[in-house]
Amino acid sequence: MTEVFTEKRRDVHNSSVPRVCVSCEARHHGICGVLREDELLELSRHSLQTEHQPGEELIGDAEDVDSYATVLNGVVKLTKILQDGRQQVVGLQFAPDFLGRLFASQSSLNADAASKVRLCRLPKSTIEQLVRNNPHLEARLFEQTLRELDEAREWMVTLGRKTASEKVASFLYLIASHADPTREVGGVSFDLPLSRTDIADFLGLTIETVSRQFTKLRSSNVIEVQNHRHVKVRSLEQLKGLCG
Amino acid sequence: MTEVFTEKRRDVHNSSVPRVCVSCEARHHGICGVLREDELLELSRHSLQTEHQPGEELIGDAEDVDSYATVLNGVVKLTKILQDGRQQVVGLQFAPDFLGRLFASQSSLNADAASKVRLCRLPKSTIEQLVRNNPHLEARLFEQTLRELDEAREWMVTLGRKTASEKVASFLYLIASHADPTREVGGVSFDLPLSRTDIADFLGLTIETVSRQFTKLRSSNVIEVQNHRHVKVRSLEQLKGLCG
DNA sequence: CGGAAGCTTGAATATGCTCAACACGGGTGG
DNA sequence: CCACCCGTGTTGAGCATATTCAAGCTTCCG
Numbered sequence: 001m002t003e004v005f006t007e008k009r010r011d012v013h014n015s016s017v018p019r020v021c022v023s024c025e026a027r028h029h030g031i032c033g034v035l036r037e038d039e040l041l042e043l044s045r046h047s048l049q050t051e052h053q054p055g056e057e058l059i060g061d062a063e064d065v066d067s068y069a070t071v072l073n074g075v076v077k078l079t080k081i082l083q084d085g086r087q088q089v090v091g092l093q094f095a096p097d098f099l100g101r102l103f104a105s106q107s108s109l110n111a112d113a114a115s116k117v118r119l120c121r122l123p124k125s126t127i128e129q130l131v132r133n134n135p136h137l138e139a140r141l142f143e144q145t146l147r148e149l150d151e152a153r154e155w156m157v158t159l160g161r162k163t164a165s166e167k168v169a170s171f172l173y174l175i176a177s178h179a180d181p182t183r184e185v186g187g188v189s190f191d192l193p194l195s196r197t198d199i200a201d202f203l204g205l206t207i208e209t210v211s212r213q214f215t216k217l218r219s220s221n222v223i224e225v226q227n228h229r230h231v232k233v234r235s236l237e238q239l240k241g242l243c244g
Numbered sequence: 245m246t247e248v249f250t251e252k253r254r255d256v257h258n259s260s261v262p263r264v265c266v267s268c269e270a271r272h273h274g275i276c277g278v279l280r281e282d283e284l285l286e287l288s289r290h291s292l293q294t295e296h297q298p299g300e301e302l303i304g305d306a307e308d309v310d311s312y313a314t315v316l317n318g319v320v321k322l323t324k325i326l327q328d329g330r331q332q333v334v335g336l337q338f339a340p341d342f343l344g345r346l347f348a349s350q351s352s353l354n355a356d357a358a359s360k361v362r363l364c365r366l367p368k369s370t371i372e373q374l375v376r377n378n379p380h381l382e383a384r385l386f387e388q389t390l391r392e393l394d395e396a397r398e399w400m401v402t403l404g405r406k407t408a409s410e411k412v413a414s415f416l417y418l419i420a421s422h423a424d425p426t427r428e429v430g431g432v433s434f435d436l437p438l439s440r441t442d443i444a445d446f447l448g449l450t451i452e453t454v455s456r457q458f459t460k461l462r463s464s465n466v467i468e469v470q471n472h473r474h475v476k477v478r479s480l481e482q483l484k485g486l487c488g
Numbered sequence: 489c490g491g492a493a494g495c496t497t498g499a500a501t502a503t504g505c506t507c508a509a510c511a512c513g514g515g516t517g518g
Numbered sequence: 519c520c521a522c523c524c525g526t527g528t529t530g531a532g533c534a535t536a537t538t539c540a541a542g543c544t545t546c547c548g
Contacts, residue, residue, distance in 0.1 A: 078397070080398070082401065082405060082406075084488070086488070090400045091397065102386075103387075109397065145390060146345065146389055149392055149393045149396060150345075152396040153322070155400065156332055156334045156396065156399065156400060159404045161332045163536095164536065197494085203404070204405060205536075207496095208495095208539095209536055211495060214495095215496075215497085227545070228494075228495060450504075452505075452529085454527095455528055458527095459528075472527060
């Protein structure tokens with residue numbers, strides 16, 4: 001983890017917006033978008049930007065939590081582990097998602113950086129006080145929770161009822177929809193934010209099965225793959241058709 | 245569906261509690277518990293108790309929704325279906341859960357009565373207005389949503405990473421924890437609110453596999469089964485140990 | 489260039505699925 | 519009252535899909 005320089009002085013050209021927040025990717029679409037100027041200023045005085053390498057643990061299972069965070073960029077994976085080590089990824093969070101389970105003093109899952117991740121850490125007590133005083137903030141967090149619940153249920157169908165190839169197609173489609181891919185001649189392309197191991201843990205498969213399905217998609221010209229990570233999808237429509 | 249007699253006159257002995265609500269199982273623990281007396285009275289004037297038989301559809305996928313509901317008793321299953329008919333149960337709701345996705349004009353899933361179910365229907369607009377005016381109600385619904393998200397993620401581990409026998413054990417443990425079982429000498433016993441088909445759709449298995457796992461649990465003396473539906477668990481601790 | 493980590497491929501195996509037959513229980517009608 | 523039927527659940531045999539285990543290949547980085 002690396003702390004990033006945080007300048008708290010006001011920007012003279014944006015008199016009321018804290019300097020740290022001026023160029024923030026998450027200011028408008030994340031939770032900060034619903035804060036009043038004075039609230040944002042107050043919050044920014046307690047916030048801290050941090051940078052994390054892939055694989056780094058952000059929140060541990062059964063660990064005391066003293067801060068929430070906004071994801072500024074990168075992908076965070078939420079995982080659960082069985083006693084014997086079997087692991088399941090139960091959620092992915094992208095910018096500008098809010099990270100952390102509101103009102104819980106202990107986390108019931110692990111949050112790890114899947115890719116390089118930059119967070120804006122927000123003290124637990126400050127956020128909880130803001131939530132109590134600003135109904136718009138509570139509403140925004142409620143909305144995100146409802147969206148996450150919808151996504152979790154959608155994914156339960158994938159886990160419970162889809163075949164290995166449908167699972168991998170669904171995963172690629174999901175990433176293509178989130179990782180703002182660059183449109184190219186004859187398709188869209190993007191970098192996978194997850195390793196094969198993470199993909200397997202997300203899909204409830206083994207890495208070998210995931211790998212074989214990638215190979216199958218390559219052979220049937222649905223995707224091209226470079227360096228194992230960079231994927232080009234010929235047609236999102238075709239990919240969607242393979243999702244079951 | 246059968247409409248149940250709804251008496252709107254005030255109960256003289258409970259001057260401020262609507263007659264319909266006096267003996268309601270959900271009044272204190274469901275959403276009604278956070279309403280002021282005048283709000284409860286107003287809401288009760290628009291509420292309607294309905295009774296449903298097992299298998300009856302309560303809310304259809306992609307159907308316009310004009311009412312929410314509180315589950316008074318019975319079990320509601322939330323399902324999603326793939327084009328080719330494969331089905332996945334993505335949630336179970338027990339009394340006094342609130343039923344319906346807030347703020348969505350269309351449902352993205354099916355809600356069906358798994359057992360006999362009694363609902364208290366609440367008009368969409370009335371609830372949404374109450375939510376806007378009563379922060380306690382919003383908070384209560386937020387809490388339920390967070391709980392459902394936790395449960396969904398817990399279940400994703402079961403779907404993605406557990407074996408067939410661990411899945412069935414987990415299901416029995418889940419039901420035993422919700423269906424207020426009667427403690428007996430040497431164990432607890434309860435009725436399954438779901439058919440083998442529903443259980444299979446919940447666990448991402450086939451009915452044959454579910455059936456075989458029940459047989460295995462019977463042969464190894466973990467459970468006793470009567471009439472396919474009535475289950476007695478020797479030891480919840482032992483069962484928990486089989487959940488993976 | 490060498491080593492390590494991550495990924496792919498192959499062969500053998502196991503777990504859960506498919507298809508088919510049968511059992512059980514509850515309701516209906518002769 | 520019994521025969522029959524239908525819905526639901528169980529059991530069995532063979533099969534398919536995904537896993538396991540093992541080897542080899544890329545890619546990255548020193």
